[in-house]
Amino acid sequence: PKLVIDKPVFGFKNNFILGWDYYKYPTTVDVSGNSSLGPSHTITDIDRSDNAFYVNERFYPVNDLLLEAGYRMQKVEYSVDHTDFINPIVSLSSDIHQKKEAYRFSANYLLGKKGDIFVTYARGFRFPVTDEFVVPGYCYFGFCQPTLINSALNAQTTNEIDVGFRYSPVSYLGGTVTFFQARNKNEIYYNPMLFANMNYDKTKRTGVEASLFLKPFDPFLVTINYSYIEAIFDGGMYDGNDIPLVPKNKLGIKLSYTAFDSLTFNFMAVARSNRYVISDQMNKQPKLPGYTTYDASVVWRGKALTALFAIKNLTGKRYNEHGVYSSFANDTGLYPSPERQFFFSIQYAFGGG
Numbered sequence: 581p582k583l584v585i586d587k588p589v590f591g592f593k594n595n596f597i598l599g600w601d602y603y604k605y606p607t608t609v610d611v612s613g614n615s616s617l618g619p620s621h622t623i624t625d626i627d628r629s630d631n632a633f634y635v636n637e638r639f640y641p642v643n644d645l646l647l648e649a650g651y652r653m654q655k656v657e658y659s660v661d662h663t664d665f666i667n668p669i670v671s672l673s674s675d676i677h678q679k680k681e682a683y684r685f686s687a688n689y690l691l692g693k694k695g696d697i698f699v700t701y702a703r704g705f706r707f708p709v710t711d712e713f714v715v716p717g718y719c720y721f722g723f724c725q726p727t728l729i730n731s732a733l734n735a736q737t738t739n740e741i742d743v744g745f746r747y748s749p750v751s752y753l754g755g756t757v758t759f760f761q762a763r764n765k766n767e768i769y770y771n772p773m774l775f776a777n778m779n780y781d782k783t784k785r786t787g788v789e790a791s792l793f794l795k796p797f798d799p800f801l802v803t804i805n806y807s808y809i810e811a812i813f814d815g816g817m818y819d820g821n822d823i824p825l826v827p828k829n830k831l832g833i834k835l836s837y838t839a840f841d842s843l844t845f846n847f848m849a850v851a852r853s854n855r856y857v858i859s860d861q862m863n864k865q866p867k868l869p870g871y872t873t874y875d876a877s878v879v880w881r882g883k884a885l886t887a888l889f890a891i892k893n894l895t896g897k898r899y900n901e902h903g904v905y906s907s908f909a910n911d912t913g914l915y916p917s918p919e920r921q922f923f924f925s926i927q928y929a930f931g932g933g
Contacts, residue, residue, distance in 0.1 A: 593640040601654075603630040607710035611717060611727045618666070620717050622727040625661040626710040630654060644690040652682040656707050660729055667726050676713075678735050680705040695747035695754075700740075707735045708768060708777065715776040730776050734766045755792040761785070763814065772859050772904060782814040783823055799839060805832040818861045825902070827870065829853040842882060848875045857903035857912050865912055871899040886927040896920040 582599035605628040612621040632654035639647050658676040686700035717727040740762040748754030766779040787809035794802045811826040813819055832850045839845070854867040874897075877890035902915040 589639075595638040597634075597636040599634050601630065601632040601634070603632075604628070605630075605710055609711055609714050609727075611714075613717075620726060621665045622717070623663050623665075624714055624727065624729065625659075626713060627659040628656060628710050629659075630656045630707075646688040646690075648684070648686045648688075650682075650684040653679070654682075654705075654707075655679045656735075658710065658713065660713070660731070662727075662729050664726050670726055670728065672729065674729075674731060676731055678707060680707070680735050680737065691745075691747065694749060695745060697745040698742070700742045702741075703737065703739050705735050705737045706768070708733050712768065712777040715774070730778070733768070733777055734779050736764060736766045736768050736779065738762050738764045752795040753793070755790065758789045760787060760789070770858070772906060773908075780813065781816045783811065784814040785809055785811045785823075785826075799837055801834075801836040801838075803832075803834040803836070805834075806830070813861070821861060821863045822856055824856045824858050824860050825868075827852040827855045829870075842880055844879045844881070846875075846877045846879070848877075849873070850875075857905050859907075860905045865905050868900055868903045868914075871897065871901075873897060873899070884929050884931065886929075888923070888925045888927075890923040892921040892923065893917075893919055 582597065585596040586594075588594055607626045607628070609624040609626070610622075611624075613619070632652060634650070634652040636650040637648065641647060656678050658678075660672070660674050660676065662670075662672050664671045682702070682704045684700065684702040686698065686702075688696055688698040690696045713729050713731065713733055715728040715730050740760060742758055742760045744756060744758030746754070746756045762785045764783045764785070765781070767783050768777055769780055770776075771778045787807060789807045790805070792804045794804075796802070807830045809826060809828060809830075811823040813821050813823065830850070830852050832848065834849075835847045837845045849872060851870065851872040853870040855870075856863055856867055857865055873892075874894040875890065875892045876894050877888060880887045896919045898919060899917055900914040901917040903912050904915075905912045
């Protein structure tokens, strides 16, 4: 249920939202296998229930100034029933409760009809998904650990500030620049040493995002996006090191051409810089090399029917988007990304009476 009040207050434009969310995620993880030390079999049922209350207010104290504030309080309960058929002593039933609050404050000042400047401060969170609590069993050098539940996994929180501006001096040219910093606590990551999801202490992301659009003539549009992100550990034994798998630089260019007001051709190129592999928090292993991919698509839009044909990785480039360092083997495992892929979809929208 959600209540929306969109009417002036004391003559000022106003929008007020009040609501409540309820989610339920039932998950079953069934793990079985055999090793030289014998069979293993566990079934884990985790039912997640979320209750959230939220409120948001948008207010225009003057015509060119928008102020906005939002708040969300969410409670989550994980009901865990873990059964180990081979080692009943590690079976367990428990409830895990977590509660977090999020809020946002922002101000947006219009620069006439050509642009605006804005600033936002926000606090957010992410609860673990159900299967992130499960620690799969493994055997190594004659030692076997059964599948377990990591009930100590916490939700991650983020405090972020954004400052930027949008400006379009003419109808065929415009852009946006945003500077940001996000400080994270308990960021969730996978630890291959323990075969479990765990929490980093503190991390920080600082950077800038910029976009530019250019329409040299009416059916043709060029969009350029660039981001620079410095993602580092903020304290602890990895203080100052780069967070694995986060490229510092990312550049995207999109060319679009619309014909007959219904047929759009798109060509996209995205370049990413090199980055450290997963589990290389010490930043001592060779980086995954950067790569550039090209995509193309054709979209036809009718009154009710939309059709899409797309080719991803148009050139069939071979590259590795993911890599994981193993300290056991002192080596890096690479995960090749798909080469050329084809997609086709049709969507039909039924109109109301």
